[in-house]
Amino acid sequence: SKTSLLDILKKWLRLLEEKCCVYQYYKVPQFNDNMQENQLYRQISTYLNSLPCLEDSNFINLFSGYKSNEINLLLDDSNQNIIVVDNFLGARVCWINEKDDKTGLNSFVLKIRKKDKRRLLRPYLQHIHTKFDEIEQRGNEVMMRLFININRRWISVPFTHPATFDTVVMEQDLKNKVKADLDTFLKSKQHYTRIGRIWKRNYLLYGPSGTGKSTFIAAMANFLSYDVYEINLSKVSNNSDLKLLLLQTMNKSLIVIEDLDIYLSYSCDKSAALTWSSAILNFMDGIFSCCGDERVMIFTMNNKDQIDQTVLRPGRIDFHMHFPLCDFNAFKSLATSHLGLKDHKLFPQLEEVFQNGSVLSHAEISEIMISNRSSPSRALKLVISAHQSHTKLLPSTTSDKIKTIQTNIEANVATKPPLWLSKSRSVRPVEESAVFPQGLRKSQSVRPVNELGTFGKESVNELSNFYGLIRIRSSRGGSRI
Numbered sequence: 001s002k003t004s005l006l007d008i009l010k011k012w013l014r015l016l017e018e019k020c021c022v023y024q025y026y027k028v029p030q031f032n033d034n035m036q037e038n039q040l041y042r043q044i045s046t047y048l049n050s051l052p053c054l055e056d057s058n059f060i061n062l063f064s065g066y067k068s069n070e071i072n073l074l075l076d077d078s079n080q081n082i083i084v085v086d087n088f089l090g091a092r093v094c095w096i097n098e099k100d101d102k103t104g105l106n107s108f109v110l111k112i113r114k115k116d117k118r119r120l121l122r123p124y125l126q127h128i129h130t131k132f133d134e135i136e137q138r139g140n141e142v143m144m145r146l147f148i149n150i151n152r153r154w155i156s157v158p159f160t161h162p163a164t165f166d167t168v169v170m171e172q173d174l175k176n177k178v179k180a181d182l183d184t185f186l187k188s189k190q191h192y193t194r195i196g197r198i199w200k201r202n203y204l205l206y207g208p209s210g211t212g213k214s215t216f217i218a219a220m221a222n223f224l225s226y227d228v229y230e231i232n233l234s235k236v237s238n239n240s241d242l243k244l245l246l247l248q249t250m251n252k253s254l255i256v257i258e259d260l261d262i263y264l265s266y267s268c269d270k271s272a273a274l275t276w277s278s279a280i281l282n283f284m285d286g287i288f289s290c291c292g293d294e295r296v297m298i299f300t301m302n303n304k305d306q307i308d309q310t311v312l313r314p315g316r317i318d319f320h321m322h323f324p325l326c327d328f329n330a331f332k333s334l335a336t337s338h339l340g341l342k343d344h345k346l347f348p349q350l351e352e353v354f355q356n357g358s359v360l361s362h363a364e365i366s367e368i369m370i371s372n373r374s375s376p377s378r379a380l381k382l383v384i385s386a387h388q389s390h391t392k393l394l395p396s397t398t399s400d401k402i403k404t405i406q407t408n409i410e411a412n413v414a415t416k417p418p419l420w421l422s423k424s425r426s427v428r429p430v431e432e433s434a435v436f437p438q439g440l441r442k443s444q445s446v447r448p449v450n451e452l453g454t455f456g457k458e459s460v461n462e463l464s465n466f467y468g469l470i471r472i473r474s475s476r477g478g479s480r481i
């Protein structure tokens, strides 16, 4: 046909042109010799992926987009010799994707006619830079990204965590302090340069599990509109991998290491803790930490007492934030947001039980409220009873939780009846003839005791159900170097 003949002709013309006309080639590797990401490579990749002519390229990946009916075309950098042809100032420029067989690293090769090079090269690269900034700007408005490490590389997914400083329940003063600290940090580029310090800020968030540390990190990211790089240390095999990961992070980002105490705690494995300490110290303020600007590093821990205190000294950690168990004020905020309660007749009683000490995390109270949304009174009673029974809800497996609570109940039932186990709000009267453990009398209003003097299957099921609703983070394991 006419078109295919035209195509063949064009192809021949191109081949002829390549033979006769001298082209200039420019290679843009993805990484430099120090394995630092070449920003130009990133800009070109983003730019090429935005070109409508991408669909004319010889090999392209198709992905479903963010919206359900959207299809995105993306360069496949695992394949080599993919050609994308662009037009700039009336000239034809050609990009070829190459992959080094030995190292497996990618690069882009720009091919332009020699006669065009003076006129085109600089304005074209400037054009790519400007387009990249525009795309990033748009992207940031639409979507931030969460990066996670797979060994020595990052992969990313859209960051869509809805937490904000308004939704995180904590002391307002502390929230304001953090906001002010971040605001000052953002405006302080010149100050940091003047005093010869790297423009970064390190935070330590510490406290029991489920008190909102990770949620607060998400709120900080949303406040700053920064991408988040979450380093999973169990996927990092040594100090240089950690450096490499740091080198590949971008400016204006949050770099997070969660549960650092697991790796640094002397009580577990002293030599591993020492190795990690040195790696983390380098990471926090070593010479490598100066690559890049405007970064906030966040470390979380359950307990900061069992680790080498040099890790926590000023300069390494600039801001310490304690996340305690849920107190009465926090409880009231959760009751408002989760149950729509501003006040309740049980609040005075709740205030009293909280005064004797908090035993539940925000996560645990949230779950009680979420699973009893249809009955706020029941949710409040469960919180009261959990405090009264002084039951720690921390064992990691459901069967352990059930065992723990049963033991607690059996030990305490005579003095502290765990009413919160009862599904019905009214307390069932105890039969005169029933046999009760530990001399329980009928005047004591507790419910689920069977003839054998133990909690029946039904009660254990209730426990299972109750605990099943509590989302406690999986046991905090992880391999070490």
Ligand SMILES: Nc1ncnc2c1ncn2[C@@H]1O[C@H](COP(=O)(O)OP(=O)(O)OP(=O)(O)O)[C@@H](O)[C@H]1O
Binding pocket: 167, 168, 169, 170, 207, 208, 209, 210, 211, 212, 213, 214, 215, 216, 302, 323, 362, 363, 364, 366, 473
């Ligand atoms: N202070 C809080 N304000 C609002 N919600 C909270 C708070 N703390 C916990 N939550 C709720 O509990 C869940 C778990 O909290 P989160 O993961 O932030 O706790 P954590 O302190 O990071 O726990 P861990 O130490 O186990 O990582 C969150 O999804 C959130 O819904």
